[in-house]
Amino acid sequence: MSHTPLFEVSDLRVSFGRGAAAREAVRGLSLSLAAGEVLGIVGESGSGKSLAMLSALGLNPEGSEVRGSVRFQGREIAELPRAALQKIRGAQIGMVFQDPLSSLNPVMRVGAQIMEALYLHNPRLTRREAEERATELFERVAIAQARDRLRAFPHEFSGGMRQRVMIAMAIANTPALLIADEPTTALDVTVQAQIMEMLSDLQKRLNLGLVLITHDLGVLAGYADRVAVVYAGQVVEQAPVHALFARPAHPYTRGLMAASADLSQPGEALYSIPGTPPPAGPLPPGCPFAPRCDRAGAICRETPPPLRRAPDGAAEARCHFAWQDGECR
Amino acid sequence: MTGYILRRLLAMPFLILGIITLTFALTSVTRGDPLAGIISDRQMTNPEVVAAAKARWGLDKSLPERYVTYLGNLMSGDMGTSFITRRPVAQDVMARLPATLELVTAAMIFGAGAGITLGVVAAVWRNTIVDHLARLLALIGASIPVFWMGLALLYLFSVQWGVLPGPGRLDPRATTPPQVTGFMTLDTLIAGDLRLFGNALYHLLLPAGVLGWSVAGTISRLVRANMIEILHREFITTARAKGAGELRVVLRHALRNTLVPTLTVIGYSFAYLLTGAVLTETIFSWPGMGSYAVSAARGLDYPAIIGVTIVGGVIFLITNLVTDIAYVIANPRVRPG
Amino acid sequence: MRAAARSFATGPLRPRWLKLPMACGLVILGFWLLATFAAPLMAPYDPLDLAGRRLQPPSAAHWLGTDALGRDVWSRTLHGAVHSLPLALAVVATAVAIGAGLGALAGYMGGVFSGVIMRLADVTLSFPPMLLAMAVAASLGPGLGNAAIAMVIVWWPVYARLMRAQVLEVREREHVEAARAAGAGRVRVLTRHILPLCWTPVLISATMDLGQVILLAASLSFIGLGATPPTPEWGAMISDGASQFYSWWVALGPGLAILSIVLGFNFIGDGLHDYFDPRSE
Numbered sequence: 001m002s003h004t005p006l007f008e009v010s011d012l013r014v015s016f017g018r019g020a021a022a023r024e025a026v027r028g029l030s031l032s033l034a035a036g037e038v039l040g041i042v043g044e045s046g047s048g049k050s051l052a053m054l055s056a057l058g059l060n061p062e063g064s065e066v067r068g069s070v071r072f073q074g075r076e077i078a079e080l081p082r083a084a085l086q087k088i089r090g091a092q093i094g095m096v097f098q099d100p101l102s103s104l105n106p107v108m109r110v111g112a113q114i115m116e117a118l119y120l121h122n123p124r125l126t127r128r129e130a131e132e133r134a135t136e137l138f139e140r141v142a143i144a145q146a147r148d149r150l151r152a153f154p155h156e157f158s159g160g161m162r163q164r165v166m167i168a169m170a171i172a173n174t175p176a177l178l179i180a181d182e183p184t185t186a187l188d189v190t191v192q193a194q195i196m197e198m199l200s201d202l203q204k205r206l207n208l209g210l211v212l213i214t215h216d217l218g219v220l221a222g223y224a225d226r227v228a229v230v231y232a233g234q235v236v237e238q239a240p241v242h243a244l245f246a247r248p249a250h251p252y253t254r255g256l257m258a259a260s261a262d263l264s265q266p267g268e269a270l271y272s273i274p275g276t277p278p279p280a281g282p283l284p285p286g287c288p289f290a291p292r293c294d295r296a297g298a299i300c301r302e303t304p305p306p307l308r309r310a311p312d313g314a315a316e317a318r319c320h321f322a323w324q325d326g327e328c329r
Numbered sequence: 330m331t332g333y334i335l336r337r338l339l340a341m342p343f344l345i346l347g348i349i350t351l352t353f354a355l356t357s358v359t360r361g362d363p364l365a366g367i368i369s370d371r372q373m374t375n376p377e378v379v380a381a382a383k384a385r386w387g388l389d390k391s392l393p394e395r396y397v398t399y400l401g402n403l404m405s406g407d408m409g410t411s412f413i414t415r416r417p418v419a420q421d422v423m424a425r426l427p428a429t430l431e432l433v434t435a436a437m438i439f440g441a442g443a444g445i446t447l448g449v450v451a452a453v454w455r456n457t458i459v460d461h462l463a464r465l466l467a468l469i470g471a472s473i474p475v476f477w478m479g480l481a482l483l484y485l486f487s488v489q490w491g492v493l494p495g496p497g498r499l500d501p502r503a504t505t506p507p508q509v510t511g512f513m514t515l516d517t518l519i520a521g522d523l524r525l526f527g528n529a530l531y532h533l534l535l536p537a538g539v540l541g542w543s544v545a546g547t548i549s550r551l552v553r554a555n556m557i558e559i560l561h562r563e564f565i566t567t568a569r570a571k572g573a574g575e576l577r578v579v580l581r582h583a584l585r586n587t588l589v590p591t592l593t594v595i596g597y598s599f600a601y602l603l604t605g606a607v608l609t610e611t612i613f614s615w616p617g618m619g620s621y622a623v624s625a626a627r628g629l630d631y632p633a634i635i636g637v638t639i640v641g642g643v644i645f646l647i648t649n650l651v652t653d654i655a656y657v658i659a660n661p662r663v664r665p666g
Numbered sequence: 667m668r669a670a671a672r673s674f675a676t677g678p679l680r681p682r683w684l685k686l687p688m689a690c691g692l693v694i695l696g697f698w699l700l701a702t703f704a705a706p707l708m709a710p711y712d713p714l715d716l717a718g719r720r721l722q723p724p725s726a727a728h729w730l731g732t733d734a735l736g737r738d739v740w741s742r743t744l745h746g747a748v749h750s751l752p753l754a755l756a757v758v759a760t761a762v763a764i765g766a767g768l769g770a771l772a773g774y775m776g777g778v779f780s781g782v783i784m785r786l787a788d789v790t791l792s793f794p795p796m797l798l799a800m801a802v803a804a805s806l807g808p809g810l811g812n813a814a815i816a817m818v819i820v821w822w823p824v825y826a827r828l829m830r831a832q833v834l835e836v837r838e839r840e841h842v843e844a845a846r847a848a849g850a851g852r853v854r855v856l857t858r859h860i861l862p863l864c865w866t867p868v869l870i871s872a873t874m875d876l877g878q879v880i881l882l883a884a885s886l887s888f889i890g891l892g893a894t895p896p897t898p899e900w901g902a903m904i905s906d907g908a909s910q911f912y913s914w915w916v917a918l919g920p921g922l923a924i925l926s927i928v929l930g931f932n933f934i935g936d937g938l939h940d941y942f943d944p945r946s947e
Contacts (some may be wrong), residue, residue, distance in 0.1 A: 054566070057570070059566055059569055059570060082574075082575075083574070086572045086573070086574055087572065088572075089569065089570055089571065089572040090570060090571035090572030090573075091572055094570075095567075095570040097563060097566070097567065097570075099563065102562060102563040102564060103563045103564055103566070103567045104564055104567065105564045105567070105568070105582055105585075105586070106564070106586065107585050107586055107588075108582075108585070116568075116571065116573070116581075117571045117572075120571060120572045120573055120577075121572060166567075169567075169571065170570075344788065344789060344792055347785070347788070347789035347792070348789060348792055348793070350789075351786075351789050351790065352793075352798075352801060355798075355801065355802050355805065355819065356801055356802070356804075356805040357805075468929060468932050468933070468936070469925070469929065471928075471932060472877065472881075472925055472928035472929040472932050473921075473924075473925050473928075474881055474884055474885065474888075474901075474904070474921065474924050474925070474928075476885065476888050476901075476904060476908075477904050477917060477920075477921035477924065477925075478921075480904070480907065480908055480911070480917055480921075481914075481917070481918075481921065483911075484911065484912075484914050488911075488912070600794050600795070603794040603796075603797065604794045604795055604796035604797070605796075607796050607797065607800070607885075607889075608796075608885055608888065608889070611888075611889060612908070622797065622800060623800075623889045625804070626800045626801070626803070626804035626889065626890075626891055627804075627889065627890050627891075629804060631805075634800070634801050634804050634805070635801070637797065637801075638793065638797050638798060638800075638801040641793065641794050641797040642792050642793045642794070642797070642798075645792060645793060645794050646792045649792075
């Protein structure tokens with residue numbers, strides 16, 4: 001791992017409302033990613049993982065406020081003026097969203113949408129060149145008859161094809177970082193694997209830093225280098241992927257593993273963690289996961305857990321009991 | 330979709346017949362003595378004059394007979410003869426229709442421009458002072474009587490400040506170009522007289538502005554609501570994620586997605602414009618259907634009243650039909666009931 | 667229903683329905699209601715009295731000046747409310763009674779009756795309102811009463827359509843099925859189980875329309891088809907002002923009166939709309 005990370009978020013906080021009525025949804029989230037690395041971010045919906053990533057790029061929803069530090073290629077971007085941030089978004093950082101149907105402009109041809117991404121960061125591009133580039137991009141994401149399909153509208157495509165368009169758009173300006181927010185969740189199961197394979201392939205070939213946001217730990221197996229588990233707007237466990245699957249330290253991580261269809265035994269009834277993540281707003285004292293945790297003790301309800309480091313130093317978890325017995329139970 | 334359009338087209342003749350029948354029925358059943366509009370009070374006591382007038386204008390026949398005759402004549406484009414101008418009503422209406430259409434078209438362009446701008450501005454800066462001002466401005470437009478606003482602006486701009494011309498379509502001293510389309514702006518262009526074209530445009534400014542303002546409010550309200558909804562869609566985030574600036578996001582991505590409902594409301598606002606044109610034309614001495622209708626109504630000129638009402642109704646009907654069909658074509662997924 | 671279930675006292679100091687525009691609307695409307703009942707007490711002069719010299723600009727004695735006959739414009743403007751407000755209320759009430767009644771029956775009974783009523787409504791709505799009102803008013807002859815009849819003829823189909831659509835929707839709800847299953851008669855089902863749920867949109871629409879009716883009445887009077895001289899009706903007064911074009915104050919009072927009262931109704935209608943349909947905020 002290199003010493004200046006490609007992308008580093010520290011103590012990110014996102015809150016809704018102002019003053020005393022402000023409710024925090026992302027509560028001091030920190031993570032980092034090296035160039036060419038694949039980081040999985042996993043958590044239930046409502047855990048704040050998507051909100052955190054959008055906010056880091058200044059795409060937080062109206063009425064929300066973002067604090068904390070976001071560094072990209074060593075440069076602080078959280079405080080950048082809007083115009084400067086726009087130059088980075090889409091050029092050096094690409095994004096892919098969950099539902100490709102609602103993420104594509106329904107009244108613009110897909111080609112025009114891709115070419116817009118190109119023009120925005122290369123104003124002097126000629127129409128011909130842009131069309132040429134867009135065709136190449138379509139070929140790269142394996143859309144057949146690329147040139148003709150540029151003229152289609154999003155609703156003329158299937159779900160998988162639309163996601164390919166989104167990916168083509170995100171890598172149009174060969175970014176250094178790609179953030180994919182649940183890129184396969186809205187797709188048919190059969191298509192999911194294809195899209196993941198393609199993303200992984202592109203990541204290797206372009207040496208992209210890839211942030212893969214998902215609610216399904218199973219998706220990350222085989223693709224991610226490292227995994228950050230997010231709960232209540234904080235990273236509660238972070239570990240190399242093989243370490244995490246072998247020795248999950250946080251009860252929440254174990255719950256997510258049991259809840260993943262890919263990771264549980266065939267035929268076994270799928271587990272679901274009781275309860276829901278806490279809504280935006282103040283948390284009770286102690287560990288935010290305590291109310292849903294099957295092994296929470298008195299200390300969990302009173303004292304917020306510190307960030308504990310695994311004996312080998314590669315992993316960390318925010319749990320009073322992590323690595324305490326040397327082995328998880 | 331084709332079925333819907335076909336059904337609407339097939340219903341047209343019946344609706345037009347309905348318009349004719351209703352106009353005829355309402356004006357015939359309710360009216361007082363039409364003779365009052367034809368002959369003077371003094372001659373009302375002279376049975377010979379009365380009988381002659383009745384025979385001359387067909388008033389000695391029964392109502393159903395008159396209706397059938399009227400329908401028959403209408404088929405051949407005959408709307409009867411005006412009591413006042415003593416010319417065929419159809420001819421009068423045709424002569425005055427272009428002036429009204431020109432005024433209404435200009436008003437629609439103005440109203441749509443102002444309405445869309447206000448709506449977009451209000452949506453982008455929603456719940457700020459800008460939004461409240463834009464909404465208030467639009468609401469005032471919908472609340473102000475056009476005839477009063479016309480008077481007030483004519484007084485201010487023309488009399489007090491002298492920056493805009495007085496009533497009429499051209500300067501009184503100007504020579505009218507040969508009539509081709511009946512649109513003064515087009516006819517002056519066809520005549521190749523740019524100075525006169527400028528003059529016609531100049532005269533159009535105030536009446537079209539006054540009239541257009543009355544529909545700007547409705548349009549801006551709809552544009553605002555649609556824009557707010559669209560600005561929360563995910564593809565807007567996609568556009569921002571691409572690095573698009575706010576201006577581009579608003580104009581190219583959001584506004585384009587509100588185009589269909591906007592065009593629809595602009596189409597429907599035609600009715601308000603026709604209504605308002607009646608009053609605007611009166612204020613601005615605009616020689617259109619509206620001022621013709623007013624003088625017919627004041628002078629109890631029944632053939633003219635009936636004729637103008639039918640023509641107005643048919644124009645209105647066609648505009649709404651075109652708007653509805655355009656909406657369905659632009660939105661194939663909509664299933665109208 | 668959502669609307670009925672909501673309590674009117676949401677907050678102790680500023681209830682949710684009392685927003686600034688709503689408050690403005692209520693104040694404006696309150697003023698004109700007061701004028702409707704107490705114009706003779708509020709006005710400095712009799713509206714028909716030749717109280718001063720002709721065409722005097724505004725002064726301390728005549729706040730809005732005098733018209734071509736020397737009548738006090740401010741007094742006449744105040745008295746205008748006596749004609750406009752009750753007329754608009756009567757027109758809308760009659761149009762709602764006729765339209766909503768026919769619409770409810772059409773929605774509930776369906777069949778030929780519904781067909782005839784709704785086609786009649788379609789045809790009536792195929793006219794630009796002003797043109798049809800002019801034609802009818804002209805046939806009936808000048809006078810505010812005739813103008814009122816013309817406006818009812820123009821306006822009833824609006825409520826017929828609205829009411830029919832409401833009834834059609836409510837008719838399919840489960841509680842209506844339940845009432846029918848319990849053996850309630852047709853009349854009882856309509857009056858007890860369907861109609862109470864249909865009124866809200868009709869009433870909101872009627873509030874908004876009050877302003878439009880005042881505008882239309884003034885327009886008819888302006889072109890000489892409504893109030894007859896010397897009635898101090900706002901539209902007719904603006905018409906006087908138009909013939910005294912260079913004495914701008916003659917039309918100022920009645921113009922502002924119409925603007926304020928229509929704006930007031932629009933404020934209130936907007937407020938009601940936002941209250942019952944909070945999505946639009």
